[in-house]
Amino acid sequence: MANPPISALPSSVEITTACAPIATAIAAQLKAAGVSAQTVSSPTGEADCTILTDGFAAASTTARHWNALAAARQAKGTRTLLLQSAASADTSQTSGMAGLSRTLNAEWPGTSVQSLTLHTSAPNSVASIIQRALTLADVGHLISTPESFATTTLGPALSPPLQQQLQSANTWLVTGGGRGVTAACTIALAQRAGGTFLLAGRSPLIDWPNDIPRTHSQSELIGLIARHRPGNSPAQLRHIARTLLTSQEVNQTLDTIQAAGARAQYIALDVADGAAVATALQTLQSAHGPITGIIHGAGVLSDRRADDKTAIDFKTVFAPKVDGLLALLANLDLAVLSHIGVFSSASAIFGNPGQADYAAANDILGQIAIRLANDHPHLHARSFAWGPWEGGMVDAGLAAQFEDRGISLIPMQEGARIFTDQMLSRDPHPVQLCIGDDWTH
Numbered sequence: 275m276a277n278p279p280i281s282a283l284p285s286s287v288e289i290t291t292a293c294a295p296i297a298t299a300i301a302a303q304l305k306a307a308g309v310s311a312q313t314v315s316s317p318t319g320e321a322d323c324t325i326l327t328d329g330f331a332a333a334s335t336t337a338r339h340w341n342a343l344a345a346a347r348q349a350k351g352t353r354t355l356l357l358q359s360a361a362s363a364d365t366s367q368t369s370g371m372a373g374l375s376r377t378l379n380a381e382w383p384g385t386s387v388q389s390l391t392l393h394t395s396a397p398n399s400v401a402s403i404i405q406r407a408l409t410l411a412d413v414g415h416l417i418s419t420p421e422s423f424a425t426t427t428l429g430p431a432l433s434p435p436l437q438q439q440l441q442s443a444n445t446w447l448v449t450g451g452g453r454g455v456t457a458a459c460t461i462a463l464a465q466r467a468g469g470t471f472l473l474a475g476r477s478p479l480i481d482w483p484n485d486i487p488r489t490h491s492q493s494e495l496i497g498l499i500a501r502h503r504p505g506n507s508p509a510q511l512r513h514i515a516r517t518l519l520t521s522q523e524v525n526q527t528l529d530t531i532q533a534a535g536a537r538a539q540y541i542a543l544d545v546a547d548g549a550a551v552a553t554a555l556q557t558l559q560s561a562h563g564p565i566t567g568i569i570h571g572a573g574v575l576s577d578r579r580a581d582d583k584t585a586i587d588f589k590t591v592f593a594p595k596v597d598g599l600l601a602l603l604a605n606l607d608l609a610v611l612s613h614i615g616v617f618s619s620a621s622a623i624f625g626n627p628g629q630a631d632y633a634a635a636n637d638i639l640g641q642i643a644i645r646l647a648n649d650h651p652h653l654h655a656r657s658f659a660w661g662p663w664e665g666g667m668v669d670a671g672l673a674a675q676f677e678d679r680g681i682s683l684i685p686m687q688e689g690a691r692i693f694t695d696q697m698l699s700r701d702p703h704p705v706q707l708c709i710g711d712d713w714t715h
Contacts (some may be wrong), residue, residue, distance in 0.1 A: 280655035283408050284322035286310040290345055292338075296301075296357075296458075299397035300325060300404050307405055311558070317349035318484035324349035325404065329358035329369045330395060335596050339370060339634050339656045343580060346378055346387060347557035353386040354378075355404075355414060360417075361395045365642055366600050372415040373637030376625030379414070381580050382406030390416045428623070428708060435699035436693075445470045446613075447558070447565045449545050449572035450596060452524035454615060455663050455689065461527065463569075463697060465537040471531055472558055472565070474543040477520045492519060545572050545598030546584065555605045565606055567613040570599050570639070577628035588631045595635035599642060608650055615697050616643050616686045618659040618706075640706045656696050661710020662690055683713045 287304055289311065304311035308498055310321075317324045323357045325512045326349070328342040346354055358369030375389040388408055409417065410423060416422050451460045453472040457466040461606045464471055482488060486498050495515040499506065506514065524540055532540035539562075543554050559565060572594040577589050599616065622636035636659065643657035661674045664683040673683060692709055 283307065283309055284508075285476075286321040287323045287325060287408070288312060288314045288317050288321040288352075289325045290327050292341060292345075292668070293327040293332075295397045296327050296330050296395075296400050297325075298666070299401040300327075302407075303401035303405050317345055317352070317354075319351055321352055321406065323353045323355065325355045325357065327357055329356060329371050335366055335368070335600070335638070336592045339374060339592065339631070340585055342371060342379075343374060343583065343588065343610040343630055343634075345395065347581060347613060350382060350385055354388065354393060355402070355407070356387065356389045358389060359395050359403075360393050360641075360687045362640075365603060365645060368638050368645065369639045370596075370622070370634035370637035370641070373622035373625070373633035374630055374636075375415065376623075377627065377630040377633040378580055378625070379631070380625040381627045385714055388412050388414060388416065390418065392418045393420070395419075396542050399615050401689075403695065405423050414498055420693070428712065429704065432704075432707070434695050435701055444567075445565050445566040446472065446569060447555075447602070448473045448569040449543075450475060450617075451569060451571055451580075451592075452527050452540060453520065454665060455660070455686070457523075457527040458570065458665075458686050459693040460569060460573070461534070462694045463530045464538070465534040466694055467698060468534075468536050469567075470537040470562055471539075473524070473527065473538065473540045474545060474554070475524065476542065476544050477517065477522045477524070478542045479524060479540055480520060482518060486518075488522070490522075492516065495519065528710065529621060544594075545601060546593035546600040548597070550557045551598075551601040552605045555602075564610045568602060568606070568612055569615050569617075570602065571617040572598050573617065573632075575629075575631075575632065579628055580630040583630065591631040591634045595632075596638050599639060603642075603646075604629050608646075608653065611650075611653055613697060614643065614646060615656045615658065615693065616640075618643075618657045619660050620661045620708055620710055621711060623659050623708050625699055626713075627673070644705050647702065651702075654697070654702065655698075657706045658696070659708040660684065660689070661704065661708075663712075665693050679713070681713060684710055 290298045291297045301311040301313050308669050326342050326345050328338050331338050356371040356375050358371040371389040373389040378387040413425050415426050448460050450456045450476040486502050492515050496511045499511050499514055528538045573682050574594050576590050616639040617637045618636040621633040642658040643655045647655040662683050665686050
């Protein structure tokens with residue numbers, strides 16, 4: 275970490291009233307220092323600086339971050355400071371404002387969006403910290419300590435761990451593990467550690483029809499279904515084909531895990547549905563015993579510039595990542611949980627145009643992993659901030675964009691090896707890992 279340079283107080287500031295007590299305290303503190311400060315329900319974009327208090331608001335995790343994005347759009351063109359708290363003991367209050375701010379900076383050249391993590395939520399203490407923070411040059415993400423500020427930086431590159439555990443979690447719950455990147459990592463872990471793997475995904479499993487030849491090509495399958503199942507609309511044909519291909523891939527994952535000598539079962543589950551998660555976990559643990567490991571790989575992309583995102587877009591991306599993990603943690607016994615690996619993204623570390631929601635959600639996953647490691651020393655926690663993979667959610671268009679930026683793709687086999695090495699490592703640190711190229715170059 276490094277200390278940021280000194281700047282000057284802005285002459286005019288607007289503070290949003292998402293958290294009214296903190297907004298009022300900040301305004302009073304700045305007025306006493308000679309700043310023209312006022313509280314507003316929504317930014318006008320006319321002040322030199324805008325301070326968003328949504329990170330302290332009494333709202334759901336998704337709502338807090340969506341509201342912060344909406345307010346930041348109103349403040350666009352000003353120096354904008356997004357506040358977030360690290361003081362709450364409630365995991366659901368974990369914030370991803372840093373990931374959000376990094377993406378907004380990437381999308382809005384010439385606009386300064388900064389985040390500040392505060393280790394207090396007392397209004398007067400927050401106000402004093404803000405007054406000092408506003409005298410610091412804009413350096414992206416700031417962290418307040420009792421006596422100073424610091425910025426976050428990447429640590430050194432790591433070599434593969436030398437020691438690995440022979441014993442691992444006995445029963446793993448894997449979200450999004452039926453296909454793609456998470457499936458590759460789960461298979462690699464099963465091959466080296468054994469155990470039981472309960473794969474949860476939103477797609478139902480259906481049997482391949484006996485009268486339709488197997489194929490991996492969606493276009494070919496649509497033609498086959500049209501010939502064998504006349505009367506379906508083009509949209510229906512595409513849906514049937516996608517469902518069949520998804521089921522085929524999930525079944526291949528289950529077969530490969532079992533061929534490695536491990537046990538595997540698939541359950542159709544939307545992890546963002548808290549009630550469904552509670553019911554499913556009760557059923558699964560009655561059948562298999564306590565779940566002792568989590569691999570949280572569920573995720574959805576809905577890339578769109580921040581100016582164009584809707585609340586539905588935001589929730590679509592945010593819910594599987596954040597609400598899903600919170601639902602799992604709320605319904606498992608953390609005292610018996612020995613391993614947790616969450617699939618974050620390098621977009622949370624560097625920001626990525628079109629992925630304000632994805633970056634914020636993945637930033638939260640990293641923060642939760644750190645908190646779990648600190649609060650539960652027996653729990654081996656890892657947050658994998660993955661760069662782009664060869665395959666997974668990276669299609670040809672995205673791959674070309676990364677290539678243009680000089681960012682290489684992670685080979686599937688290599689990424690799975692890194693994941694397994696880290697999950698079986700005896701070293702409890704570091705909790706957060708960034709895998710792939712540095713996007714700042």
